[in-house]
Amino acid sequence: MIELYGRANSTNVWKPLWVLEELGQPYQRYDAGMEHGVVDTPGYRALNPNGRIPSLRHNGVELWESNSICRYLCMMVGGDARGLYPEEAGARASVDRWLDWQLSTLSPAERDLFWNMVRTPEDKRDMQAVRAAVANCGKCWTILEARLGDGRPFIEGENFTLADIVLGCFARRWFGPEVRVPGMPEFPRLAAWFARLGERPGFQKWVAPKLT
The missing domain is CATH 1.20.1050.10 (Glutathione S-transferase Yfyf (Class Pi); Chain A, domain 2)
Known part of the structure; x- marks a missing residue:
């Protein structure tokens, strides 16, 4: 299961969430950042030393930076990712x-x-x-x-x-x-x-x- 960490009102979290919806991939989102805290905990800092959102965990892959996460999701699906990320x-x-x-x-x-x-x-x-x-x-x-x-x-x-x-x-x-x-x-x-x-x-x- 794809795990995505970040509050729902973050523009940078919207990006991978929208990608996941377009790709039809199952995922679990966990609130993190601002009023939700979490980002300064040792566990989260081990995932993302910047203490920012979003962060992703999937099959041993741990990523931060929203655009990198979006690219990963597309490449994970393969091909042109339903047109989102051309192969050429x-x-x-x-x-x-x-x-x-x-x-x-x-x-x-x-x-x-x-x-x-x-x-x-x-x-x-x-x-x-x-x-x-x-x-x-x-x-x-x-x-x-x-x-x-x-x-x-x-x-x-x-x-x-x-x-x-x-x-x-x-x-x-x-x-x-x-x-x-x-x-x-x-x-x-x-x-x-x-x-x-x-x-x-x-x-x-x-x-x-x-x-x-």
């Missing part, structure tokens, strides 16, 4: 670059927007940081808006892939009513793509609930 080298690398871009570029750009608007009391919000984050996020999402400009339904074309899952989780933090502030740029192609993601059961189960 160029196509797989194209998916991988979006996962790396999420970590290196998108996440740092949007962090202040999410934390201020969702996890900070209104009277303590740093609105200057929020405005800067909106501008930086806008630059990131402009790249994806252009990517979708040829009419493709998903980031890599006709097929829904791991890139859609990983970026879709962060798009939830952009399009969600919890974070909307005046002056946020509009991205019609991105919005249409996000609506398509919202039709998928894995999104509805784990990503759609209110941000907290």
Whole structure:
């Protein structure tokens, strides 16, 4: 049985949960992080010395880092993982670059927007940081808006892939009513793509609930 550790309201935990739903793999999730604690216990630190989430345990494999976990789940299934992770080298690398871009570029750009608007009391919000984050996020999402400009339904074309899952989780933090502030740029192609993601059961189960 696949064991996944992490609280259900974590964006980085959504990623492997959504992958598991797409792959139809049985799993058990255990709450960990923030109000649930666990992450500072010796047992958890043995699994993940960073004390962060998510972490995975499966058949002797122990992993941390959400995108690595997602890749593992796809490779565990084998083949192209129901289309999520193409076998051909160029196509797989194209998916991988979006996962790396999420970590290196998108996440740092949007962090202040999410934390201020969702996890900070209104009277303590740093609105200057929020405005800067909106501008930086806008630059990131402009790249994806252009990517979708040829009419493709998903980031890599006709097929829904791991890139859609990983970026879709962060798009939830952009399009969600919890974070909307005046002056946020509009991205019609991105919005249409996000609506398509919202039709998928894995999104509805784990990503759609209110941000907290």
